[in-house]
Amino acid sequence: MQIEYLIIGQGISGTWLSYFLQKEGKSFLVIDENQPNSPSRIAAGIINPVTGRRHVEVWMAEEIMPFAWKAYTGLGNELGITAISQKNIIDFFPGLQMRLSFQQRAEENANYVSLAESLGDLRTQFNYDFGYGEIKPVYTAHLETILPAWRNLLQQNNYLLEEEFDISQLKITVRKIEYKNIIAQKIIFCDGNGSASNPYFRNLPFAPNKGEALTLEIPELPDTHIYKKGLSLAPLAAPGQWWIGSNYAWKFDNENPTAEFREKTEALLKNWLKIPFTIKEHFCGIRPATLERRPFIGLHPQHPNIGILNGMGTKGCPLAPFFAKQLADYLLYNKPINPEADISRFTRILTR
Ligand SMILES: Cc1cc2nc3c(=O)[nH]c(=O)nc-3n(C[C@H](O)[C@H](O)[C@H](O)COP(=O)(O)OP(=O)(O)OC[C@H]3O[C@@H](n4cnc5c(N)ncnc54)[C@H](O)[C@@H]3O)c2cc1C
Structure with a gap:
């Protein structure tokens, strides 16, 4: 050939x-x-324009974000599938300090972050004490x-x-x-x-980096957004199916999922969610990081x-x-x- x-x-x-x-x-x-x-x-396929606790713009965000939207939309049209959706992040503040830091970032006119708590009260689904901010636009590529x-x-x-x-x-x-x-x-x-x-x-x-995630069933959670509280809770393509992750390990001696991640994540979910959830699968992969x-x-x-x-x-x-x-x-x-x-x-x- x-x-x-x-x-x-x-x-x-x-x-x-x-x-x-x-x-x-x-x-x-x-x-x-x-x-x-x-x-x-x-x-999870999240395409997030900001990174880190200070929500700074990712490298080349202004070029890469619109390019990604156009490319995945085109690919989706050619394949007859939904390849990308806009799913903005609702970022729940873990404490007052993080709220103030996010607020300051929004006031500095940072692109992509705002305190517009446009979804109103989310207390039917979540426990939270310090409010939330919004990161926008955020996309999900449906890998x-x-x-x-x-x-x-x-x-x-x-x-x-x-x-x-x-x-x-x-x-x-x-x-x-x-x-x-x-x-x-x-x-x-x-x-x-x-x-x-x-x-x-x-x-x-190369600097390989190990990351884990769980998939979940949460039938009562609206799939309009990605929700974040340390970890990201992102909707998958099938209704009621969710993904939560991830951690970042630079030092590891095997490629297996850990009981520690599963236990910590389950504890976070029990604390954060007011609605029922079921854990389905636990994955682990090695990111080709540099x-x-x-x-x-x-x-x-x-x-x-x-x-x-x-x-x-x-x-x-x-x-x-x-x-x-x-x-x-x-x-x-x-x-x-x-x-x-x-x-x-x-x-x-x-x-x-
Ligand atoms: C838990 C977790 C969550 C993540 N979440 C996000 C996210 O939300 N958003 C985001 O942008 N990125 C995310 N990432 C990072 C993202 O997944 C990677 O950057 C990306 O998938 C790398 O893609 P790749 O095609 O370069 O490599 P890979 O995904 O590693 O693909 C390599 C391919 O090569 C094949 N292959 C390898 N060796 C051989 C061989 N010898 N013979 C034949 N085939 C071979 C494999 O089967 C595989 O299909 C996440 C990563 C992890 C681990």
Whole structure:
């Protein structure tokens, strides 16, 4: 089989790269083994323009937020699914200090945050003492609908090989790569944490981060918003189904869910919710995060037929479409990649 691009991974990064290459009429094959705990399969899909206790704007929010809305809406229209919805965050203040800090942020005219307690009294559903603020606009990318729908389309067109990619069988020459019976001009790794042990990219400063989440049934909670109190409680696509997470562990010695997270989360829910809930599942995944919190995009400086779209960290949903488009434009039209994301910033360590 001869193709232009071999893509490893169909998480949210591989999905978007294959989408943009397909739009340009390029030939490609995606190899993905459908790992059930890959972060793209357990994330809530929240696209939040602010971060941290001070609610500062995320990197490139003003460009990335509208790009994400347009890209997911377009993908959804093409696949006949709802790929994205606006679900603003109702952020419950845990104490007076946080309320004052949020208020100050809103008064500084910070984009995206306001104290407009527009939903009125939420005491039928929640216990709370210090009010809430609103973060707006916040989107949810419906990963649990998008990934299978895109996979289906890839399968129908014979663009997908569902198996484990084995790097020991990859042969690189100057003009092409060979993998089993596949000959391609380029191979692009969108394999999340897999790249942290890939011989071509393992020197990049990956900083894998473990995160857990629970899925719940809460039939009486209106699914118009994401609710937050330390953890985020986000509606899933199916009515009455919810997701709550997450924690962030930089040091861990296994990839298993912990009893500690489940117990703490259950205690928080019992305290916070006045309506019945049932815990369904408990997930854990390893985020492909990076030390300097910027993605890894581009071609290997010594092997220009090997590329990467990775390092999405905690924000794969907004970053993946934006940087998949940049990578596709670079591959096809030699347009520049944002220097903060371009792996050419690591040329020295990649050519060691
Ligand atoms: C609990 C949790 C909650 C999160 N919530 C959010 C959120 O609300 N919003 C947000 O923006 N981000 C969130 N994230 C982060 C987000 O999930 C990641 O940034 C994103 O999913 C990374 O996507 P990716 O496609 O780059 O990698 P991955 O999701 O890791 O996908 C890699 C793909 O490669 C495949 N693969 C890997 N190795 C091989 C191999 N050898 N052979 C074949 N296939 C292979 C896997 O099957 C997988 O499909 C969350 C993460 C976690 C863990």
